[in-house]
Amino acid sequence: MTFREKVKFARLQLFLSQEKFAKELNVSFATINRWERGLCEPNYEGQKAFHDFCEKNHVKFED
Numbered sequence: 001m002t003f004r005e006k007v008k009f010a011r012l013q014l015f016l017s018q019e020k021f022a023k024e025l026n027v028s029f030a031t032i033n034r035w036e037r038g039l040c041e042p043n044y045e046g047q048k049a050f051h052d053f054c055e056k057n058h059v060k061f062e063d
Helices: 003-013 016-027 030-036 045-054
Strands: none
Touching: 003 016, 003 030, 003 045, 016 030, 016 045
């Protein structure tokens, strides 16, 4: 699963809009939108924060 797929999957699993998901992760709406469209990816710290958030909220990804 690509990072963009993980972002959208996690957001939909938690029933969050892009705007609300952005607030949960302390990033902008535009950032979430770019991640989901595959236009950019966060740096290591950003990816770790995303995965920590998902783990805390019991979002599991397929390998």
